[in-house]
Amino acid sequence: MFSIIQAAGWPIWPLIACSILGLALIIERFISLKTDRIVPPKLLDEAIMVSNASIPGPDVVAQLEQNSVLGEVLASGFRTLNSNPKVSESDLRSSLEGAGRQAAAKLQRYLGALATIASAAPLLGLLGTVIGMIEIFASQGGAGGMGTSPGGGDPTQLAHGISIALYNTAFGLMVAIPALIFWRYFRARVDAYLLVMEVSAERFVRHLLRVRR
Numbered sequence: 001m002f003s004i005i006q007a008a009g010w011p012i013w014p015l016i017a018c019s020i021l022g023l024a025l026i027i028e029r030f031i032s033l034k035t036d037r038i039v040p041p042k043l044l045d046e047a048i049m050v051s052n053a054s055i056p057g058p059d060v061v062a063q064l065e066q067n068s069v070l071g072e073v074l075a076s077g078f079r080t081l082n083s084n085p086k087v088s089e090s091d092l093r094s095s096l097e098g099a100g101r102q103a104a105a106k107l108q109r110y111l112g113a114l115a116t117i118a119s120a121a122p123l124l125g126l127l128g129t130v131i132g133m134i135e136i137f138a139s140q141g142g143a144g145g146m147g148t149s150p151g152g153g154d155p156t157q158l159a160h161g162i163s164i165a166l167y168n169t170a171f172g173l174m175v176a177i178p179a180l181i182f183w184r185y186f187r188a189r190v191d192a193y194l195l196v197m198e199v200s201a202e203r204f205v206r207h208l209l210r211v212r213r
Contacts (some may be wrong), residue, residue, distance in 0.1 A: 019175045022117045039070045044200045047074045071097040088159045091154030096201045107190045118179035125172015132165025
C-alpha cells in the first residue's frame with residue numbers, strides 16, 4: 001500500500017485525507033440516523049396516551065425531549081400548551097414547525113460535507129492526472145542529456161509521471177463513488193424520517209387541540 005502511495009506522488013495525500021474524513025462522516029451518520037434515535041415507532045402513541053387526560057408536567061416533557069429527535073418536536077407542543085393553555089392553533093402549529101426545522105437541520109448535519117467530498121475527489125484525482133502529465137512532458141524534454149533514452153526521454157521519470165496520473169485518477173474515483181452513494185442513501189433516509197415526523201406532528205397537533213378543549 002505504501003509503495004502505491006509513493007508511486008502516486010504527493011497529489012494523493014489530499015485524496016487520502018478526503019477518504020478518511022468521508023469514512024468518519026459515513027460511520028457517524030450511520031450511528032446518528034438509527035431509527036430509535038430519530039423516530040421510535042411507538043413514541044407518538046405513548047405521547048398521546050400520557051396526555052389523554054391532561055398535558056403532562058415538565059419532568060415528563062423533559063424525558064420525552066431526551067428520547068429522540070421526534071421527541072424534541074412533540075415536547076415543543078407540550079411546552080407551548082404548558083406556557084399558554086389558550087394558545088391559538090396557528091401558534092401551536094408554528095411551535096411544532098419551528099422544532100421540525102431544527103430537527104431537519106440536525107438530521108442533515110454533515111451531509112453537505114459528504115457531498116463536497118463526492119464532488120471534490122474526482123477533481124483532486126484530475127489534478128493528480130495533470131501533474132502526472134506534466135511529469136511525462138518534462139521527461140520528454142531531456143533530449144541529449146546523459147542517462148536519457150535514444151528517444152530523448154528519461155524512462156524512470158516517464159514511468160513516474162504515468163503512475164502519478166493513473167493512481168490519482170483511480171483513487172479519486174474510489175473516494176468519490178462511495179461518498180456519492182452514501183450521500184444519496186442518507187439523503188433518502190433523512191427525507192423518509194422528515195415525512196414521518198411531519199405526519200406525526202400533524203396528528204399530534206390535532207390531539208393537543210382535542211385535549212385543550
